[in-house]
Structure formats: C-alpha cells, structure tokens
Amino acid sequence: xxxxxxxxxxxxxxxxxxxxxxxxxxxxxxxxxxxxxxxxxxxxxxxxxxxxxxxxxxxxxxxxxxxxxxxxxxxxxxxxxxxxxxxxxxxxxxxxxxxxxxxxxxxxxxxxxxxxxxxxxxxxxxxxxxxxxxxxxxxxxxxxxxxxxxxxxxxxxxxxxxxxxxxxxxxxxxxxxxxxxxxxxxxxxxxxxxxxxxxxxxxxxxxxxxxxxxxxxxxxxxxxxxxxxxxxxxxxxxxxxxxxxxxx
Amino acid sequence: xxxxxxxxxxxxxxxxxxxxxxxxxxxxxxxxxxxxxxxxxxxxxxxxxxxxxxxxxxxxxxxxxxxxxxxxxxxxxxxxxxxxxxxxxxxxxxxxxxxxxxxxxxxxxxxxxxxxxxxxxxxxxxxxxxxxxxxxxxxxxxxxxxxxxxxxxxxxxxxxxxxxxxxxxxxxxxxxxxxxxxxxxxxxxxxxxxxxxxxxxxxxxxxxxxxxxxxxxxxxxxxxxxxxxxxxxxxxxxxxxxxxxxxxxxxxxxxxxxxxxxxxxxxxxxxxxxxxxxxxx
Amino acid sequence: xxxxxxxxxxxxxxxxxxxxxxxxxxxxxxxxxxxxxxxxxxxxxxxxxxxxxxxxxxxxxxxxxxxxxxxxxxxxxxxxxxxxxxxxxxxxxxxxxxxxxxxxxxxxxxxxxxxxxxxxxxxxxxxxxxxxxxxxxxxxxxxxxxxxxxxxxxxxxxxxxxxxxxxxxxxxxxxxxxxxxxxxxxxxxxxxxxxxxxxxxxxxxxxxxxxxxxxxxxxxxxxxxxxxxxxxxxxxxxxxxxxxxxxx
Numbered sequence: 001x002x003x004x005x006x007x008x009x010x011x012x013x014x015x016x017x018x019x020x021x022x023x024x025x026x027x028x029x030x031x032x033x034x035x036x037x038x039x040x041x042x043x044x045x046x047x048x049x050x051x052x053x054x055x056x057x058x059x060x061x062x063x064x065x066x067x068x069x070x071x072x073x074x075x076x077x078x079x080x081x082x083x084x085x086x087x088x089x090x091x092x093x094x095x096x097x098x099x100x101x102x103x104x105x106x107x108x109x110x111x112x113x114x115x116x117x118x119x120x121x122x123x124x125x126x127x128x129x130x131x132x133x134x135x136x137x138x139x140x141x142x143x144x145x146x147x148x149x150x151x152x153x154x155x156x157x158x159x160x161x162x163x164x165x166x167x168x169x170x171x172x173x174x175x176x177x178x179x180x181x182x183x184x185x186x187x188x189x190x191x192x193x194x195x196x197x198x199x200x201x202x203x204x205x206x207x208x209x210x211x212x213x214x215x216x217x218x219x220x221x222x223x224x225x226x227x228x229x230x231x232x233x234x235x236x237x238x239x240x241x242x243x244x245x246x247x248x
Numbered sequence: 249x250x251x252x253x254x255x256x257x258x259x260x261x262x263x264x265x266x267x268x269x270x271x272x273x274x275x276x277x278x279x280x281x282x283x284x285x286x287x288x289x290x291x292x293x294x295x296x297x298x299x300x301x302x303x304x305x306x307x308x309x310x311x312x313x314x315x316x317x318x319x320x321x322x323x324x325x326x327x328x329x330x331x332x333x334x335x336x337x338x339x340x341x342x343x344x345x346x347x348x349x350x351x352x353x354x355x356x357x358x359x360x361x362x363x364x365x366x367x368x369x370x371x372x373x374x375x376x377x378x379x380x381x382x383x384x385x386x387x388x389x390x391x392x393x394x395x396x397x398x399x400x401x402x403x404x405x406x407x408x409x410x411x412x413x414x415x416x417x418x419x420x421x422x423x424x425x426x427x428x429x430x431x432x433x434x435x436x437x438x439x440x441x442x443x444x445x446x447x448x449x450x451x452x453x454x455x456x457x458x459x460x461x462x463x464x465x466x467x468x469x470x471x472x473x474x475x476x477x478x479x480x481x482x483x484x485x486x487x488x489x490x491x492x493x494x495x496x497x498x499x500x501x502x503x504x505x506x507x508x509x510x511x512x513x514x515x516x517x518x519x520x521x522x523x524x525x526x527x528x529x
Numbered sequence: 530x531x532x533x534x535x536x537x538x539x540x541x542x543x544x545x546x547x548x549x550x551x552x553x554x555x556x557x558x559x560x561x562x563x564x565x566x567x568x569x570x571x572x573x574x575x576x577x578x579x580x581x582x583x584x585x586x587x588x589x590x591x592x593x594x595x596x597x598x599x600x601x602x603x604x605x606x607x608x609x610x611x612x613x614x615x616x617x618x619x620x621x622x623x624x625x626x627x628x629x630x631x632x633x634x635x636x637x638x639x640x641x642x643x644x645x646x647x648x649x650x651x652x653x654x655x656x657x658x659x660x661x662x663x664x665x666x667x668x669x670x671x672x673x674x675x676x677x678x679x680x681x682x683x684x685x686x687x688x689x690x691x692x693x694x695x696x697x698x699x700x701x702x703x704x705x706x707x708x709x710x711x712x713x714x715x716x717x718x719x720x721x722x723x724x725x726x727x728x729x730x731x732x733x734x735x736x737x738x739x740x741x742x743x744x745x746x747x748x749x750x751x752x753x754x755x756x757x758x759x760x761x762x763x764x765x766x767x768x769x770x771x772x773x774x775x776x777x
Contacts, residue, residue: 158642162641
C-alpha cells in the first residue's frame with residue numbers, strides 16, 4: 001500500500017500534479033473523514049426525506065382540510081425558497097433557541113450541532129419534493145385495486161402500508177431517483193455551516209497546498225462516482241421490485 | 249391515461265392530471281404567505297419581549313429592507329445572465345447529443361453527464377478559482393469581477409440541464425415525425441430545425457422555467473464564495489446591528505419571503521403551462 | 530343483533546341512491562335468504578352494480594334500509610370493517626394486488642384483517658386455490674395469468690375471509706368467452722356448497738340453471754322478479770319481455 005501512495009509523491013515531483021491526500025497521511029485522513037461525513041449526511045437525509053415524503057403524502061389524503069392545508073403549506077414553502085437560506089434559518093435562527101449542555105471540555109455546546117441541523121434542514125427540503133412525488137405515485141394506483149382491498153375489510157392504514165405504498169413506490173422510482181441524486185449534491189451546502197464534509201475538507205487541503213485545480217477535479221470526479229453509485233443502487237432496487245406484467 | 253414524461257434531471261416535474269385550466273390569478277394562492285409573515289412577526293414579537301432600549305425588531309428590519317431588496321435585484325440579475333449563458337451553451341450541447349457524428353455525440357453526452365452530476369456549489373468554486381481575474385480578448389483586457397465568475401459558474405449546471413431538457417424533449421416526440429420528414433426528403437438538419445425543434449419548444453418550456461426557479465434559488469450560493477448579494481448583505485446587516493440574536497429569525501425569514509414571492513408564481517405558471525401544453529398535445 | 534336463519538340474510542327495503550342530482554336507485558326492495566343464489570339482470574345504467582355495492586358499504590344510500598344479518602348497513606355508527614368480514618365481493622376487473630403472488634393475494638386479508646396465524650392462513654389459501662383449480666399457479670403474479678385465472682384467484686381471495694354472502698359484480702363481463710365457463714363453473718360449485726350468492730350478470734344460461742330467484746331492474750326499480758322457470762317462460766312486464774328478447 002505504501003508504494004501505491006508513494007507513486008503520487010513521485011507524480012508530484014515529476015509533473016507538479018499535487019494530490020496530497022494520496023501521499024500524505026494527514027491529508028488522506030482528512031479526505032476520508034470528509035468522504036465519510038458526506039456519505040453519512042447523504043444516507044441520513046435520504047432516509048429521513050423519504051419517510052417525510054411518505055408521511056406527508058399520506059396526510060395529504062386525509063379527510064380533514066386542515067391537515068391537507070398544513071402539508072401543502074410545508075411543501076410550497078420548502079420548494080420555493082433557497083435551501084441555503086433554509087439551512088441558515090435552522091442553524092442560526094432556530095439553533096439559538098436550543099438549550100445548551102455541558103460538553104467534554106467544560107464549555108457549553110448546543111444540543112444539536114451543525115451536522116444535526118444540516119440533516120434536519122436538508123431532510124425537510126428534500127422531503128417537500130418527495131411528498132409531491134409520492135402523492136403522484138399514490139394517485140397512479142388504480143382506485144379499483146384500493147376498492148378491492150376495502151371490500152376485503154382492510155383499514156385505511158393497512159391499505160396504505162400494504163397496497164398503496166408498494167405499488168406507488170414502483171411508479172415513482174425514476175422521479176425519486178432524480179430527487180435523491182439532487183439530495184446528495186445538495187449536501188455540499190453543509191459547507192456553509194462548517195460541517196466537515198467532502199467539500200469542506202477539500203477546501204482545507206487546497207488552502208494549505210494551493211493545488212486548487214487538482215482538488216477541484218478530484219471533487220468533480222468524486223461526486224461523479226458517488227452519484228453513479230447511488231444511481232446504480234436505485235436501478236438495482238428498481239429491477240428487484242419489478243413485478244412481471246405491471247406498468248411496463 | 250398516458251402522460252408525457254420528460255427525461256430531465258429536475259425533481260419537480262409531476263405527471264399532469266387533466267384539470268380545467270383555471271384563471272391564472274386564482275391559482276396563485278397568496279395566502280401561503282400568511283404563515284411566513286406570521287413567522288416573521290411572531291419571532292419579532294418573541295424577541296421584543298426582552299428588548300426595550302434597543303430599536304424594535306420590526307423597525308430594524310424595515311430600516312434594512314431597501315438594501316436587502318437591492319441585493320435581491322442583484323440575485324435576479326445574476327440568475328437572468330446565468331440562464332442566458334447556460335441556455336445558449338446548453339442548446340449547443342443538447343443538439344450535439346443528437347448528432348449522428350459519434351464523436352460529437354459522445355463528447356456532448358460526457359460533458360452533460362459530468363456537469364449534471366456535479367454539485368452546484370462545487371462548480372461555483374470551480375469557476376471562481378480557475379477562471380482568471382481578467383481575460384485578454386484581441387488585445388482588450390476584460391476584467392472578470394467575482395460576480396461574473398460566479399455567473400459563469402452557475403451557468404455550467406444550467407448548461408448541462410438545458411442539454412438534458414432538449415434531449416428529453418426531442419426524444420419524447422413520436423418517431424412518426426422523423427419518418428414523415430424523411431419521406432418528404434428533408435435533410436436531417438432541416439428536420440431538426442424546421443420540424444422537431446419548433447414542436448419541442450412547447451415541451452421544453454415548463455422544465456426550463458422550473459430550472460430558472462431552481463437557478464434563482466441557487467444564486468444565494470454566491471454568498472459562500474464572497475459575492476455580494478442578498479445573503480451577504482443580510483450577514484453584513486446583522487453584523488452591523490451588533491449580532492443581536494433576536495434579529496436572526498426575522499431577517500432570514502424575510503429573505504425566505506422575498507424568494508418565495510418571486511419563485512412561487514413561477515412554479516405555479518410552470519404547472520399551468522404544463523397542463524395547457526399537454527392538453528393541446 | 531340477534532339474527533336467525535329464518536330471517537333473510539340480506540334485506541333491502543325501499544332503497545334510494547343518488548349520485549349528486551342523478552337518482553340511480555328509486556326505491557328498491559329485495560330479500561335474500563341464507564343459501565340462496567340471486568341473479569340481478571337488466572340493461573346498463575339500471576342501477577344493478579350500484580345496488581350491490583351498497584350492500585357492503587362501498588356506496589352509501591340516501592334513503593331506505595339494508596340489513597345484513599340483521600345489522601343495518603346505513604347506520605353511521607357501523608364498523609364497516611366488521612361488515613366486510615361477512616360480505617365478500619368479486620369485481621368485474623378482478624382487482625388483484627399486482628405486486629403479490631396468487632397465494633399471497635389469497636393469504637393477505639386473513640392475516641392482516643382477521644389476524645390469523647401465517648401458517649394456518651397459508652394452508653387455507655393453498656386449499657382454496659386447489660378448490661378453484663389453480664393449485665399450480667401459487668407463485669404466479671397476476672400479470673402472468675389470464676383473465677379467467679385472475680378472476681378465480683379473486684374468488685378464492687373472497688372465500689379466504691369466510692364470508693356469509695358473496696357479491697359478484699358482472700364478474701365475467703371482462704373475460705374471453707372461453708374463460709367465462711371456468712369462472713361460472715367455480716361459482717356454480719360454490720353455490721352447490723351452500724354459499725349465499727348475489728350476482729349481477731348477463732349470463733342468462735347460468736342464471737336459468739343456478740339461480741333460485743331472478744330480479745330484473747330497469748331505471749332504478751325492480752320491474753319483475755321470480756324463479757327462473759317463471760321468469761324466462763312467463764315474463765309478464767313488457768319491459769322484461771323486450772329485454773329478454775334482445776339477449777336471448
């Protein structure tokens with residue numbers, strides 16, 4: 001492994017292409033931490049935003065007007081305002097109100113740190129889009145299939161869980177795919193509130209080493225791969241969910 | 249009921265539901281603003297409970313409002329320019345993706361995919377750092393201030409998305425159109441320009457408008473790379489007021505409000521146009 | 530509600546039903562005793578399907594009463610889920626759950642609604658599929674089966690809930706002529722086993738052979754009724770005669 005890394009040192013000396021995160025232990029650690037933080041952030045946000053989307057879509061079918069109104073307000077608010085400003089609002093404006101607790105070194109820190117706020121803010125942002133996506137999926141489920149379930153005595157919640165959601169999911173996977181890819185790209189916003197994700201760590205490295213070009217290209221390449229993996233995972237999931245003879 | 253699906257990267261195009269076309273004015277439910285206003289006023293009210301010596305929160309906001317609105321105009325300016333540049337480049341790239349020439353097609357496709365999958369903030373940094381601070385065109389030195397670099401940086405993802413929109417729209421046309429043109433002895437070039445693209449314009453409009461809304465919201469990213477726009481000004485205003493914590497919520501809520509007022513009607517118009525064009529098709 | 534076999538299992542009295550301003554049922558009454566097979570025939574738009582959908586609460590009624598085993602369906606306090614455990618329904622469009630295999634379709638309701646044990650429900654489902662002649666299609670998805678097969682699975686699905694009465698809403702109307710027979714045979718066997726059946730159908734041969742009582746509806750009213758012999762040979766009302774002459 002060592003020789004692999006040393007090769008990059010030689011590369012630097014010979015051609016001037018500087019990839020310090022390859023040959024330098026400290027920088028490599030930084031990048032790996034950044035990568036891991038991005039993955040953690042993306043995965044958590046994907047999970048929460050999908051849950052928010054499912055719950056929101058269900059609430060939009062509620063018989064009470066007030067519930068539907070509240071969900072609609074949430075969706076329109078989060079869809080038509082910049083996610084960065086939402087992030088700042090959560091982190092600064094709401095973060096001030098959070099109680100502070102004692103931390104390890106005798107000071108106080110807020111209960112929810114920047115990573116936490118990033119998760120909250122981005123999940124709600126992507127969740128708003130997901131509500132609409134799931135709503136359209138739910139409406140694509142034939143009413144007669146729902147009726148058959150009703151005639152068998154399924155309760156509303158059971159119908160949603162066992163019939164509507166599984167069928168709706170298969171319909172919305174392409175749109176959901178798009179949205180989740182955008183979510184992964186949007187995690188870079190966490191840079192603005194100093195979450196040590198990939199962009200942030202890369203910034204640290206290029207500030208130290210003045211090798212912006214290489215780091216930029218690396219970043220573009222890294223996200224290309226990350227997004228590629230997500231798309232591949234979604235496509236495999238889509239194939240696994242395929243029902244013979246349904247919705248081709 | 250078959251609906252048109254656009255193959256775009258954008259998360260917001262929903263399949264249309266056949267509905268009568270309502271009057272545009274009635275479809276803007278501006279009462280959505282009520283909770284935002286309530287948010288601003290509410291947070292101000294809570295903040296007010298503590299302060300009596302210092303100037304009230306609402307008055308402070310009023311004082312800074314003109315400046316913030318000016319900053320917002322700048323955001324709009326950036327968005328319009330980035331949209332123009334991005335659309336132009338994207339159109340070229342999109343048509344390139346449809347070329348019969350293998351090299352042109354694959355390189356266009358590669359460029360599109362590369363810029364599509366990159367986060368907007370990274371591309372912004374890319375442009376900010378790698379573009380020179382001035383260019384030498386035919387002996388004339390043209391300075392590139394920060395905001396111009398940011399505009400170019402924002403134009404890059406726009407270019408990639410426009411390219412995809414065009415490709416998606418062209419592919420969604422029934423192949424009968426191409427066959428009919430061919431049997432009428434149109435050349436490929438003529439077919440593209442005279443028959444296919446005019447029909448696609450309608451299909452491209454809703455996702456393109458949607459892209460503009462997303463771009464407008466993305467202009468705030470420029471504040472991270474130091475361009476002076478509404479978010480930077482907000483930060484400066486808050487600092488000028490001494491970093492009062494009670495001002496945070498109202499100021500940020502105000503910025504949210506301005507963007508909402510600008511982007512929500514665009515979103516509604518997009519939905520309405522999509523329905524209208526689908527019905528005609 | 531105490532109810533015994535001597536009273537009608539389903540008792541419809543003077544039922545009025547409108548969709549908005551359109552009145553579809555204009556005072557319909559009929560009684561079904563336990564074990565009887567009732568066929569409702571008539572031109573389209575006469576309200577036949579609407580009528581049987583009122584019996585299991587899929588449509589509500591504006592006036593009149595429907596008693597199922599002594600329980601009023603029109604009662605707003607009624608637990609519809611309880612009602613639907615007693616009244617099964619088979620639809621014209623089969624309405625199987627496309628994302629589940631045939632076996633799962635049949636098993637699902639007993640497990641979810643009746644809270645039966647999974648193994649017991651599975652065994653019962655296998656038996657039911659054998660009863661309708663589809664034991665080799667256990668693992669097939671609805672998209673892989675013909676219309677007639679899907680309809681038979683739908684019948685098995687209703688049977689799995691052990692209902693006291695089954696409603697059949699033009700169940701053969703969407704099938705190819707060859708497959709109509711297999712479905713009718715299944716229903717005939719059910720009837721011979723003693724199941725109370727209410728069918729809306731166009732299959733006159735079946736009605737003549739299997740029904741205990743036939744009702745003819747036109748314009749939201751029951752015009753004529755009687756046992757098959759009386760009905761087909763001695764129809765009294767001119768509308769009945771006209772209808773019969775058109776289809777026989």
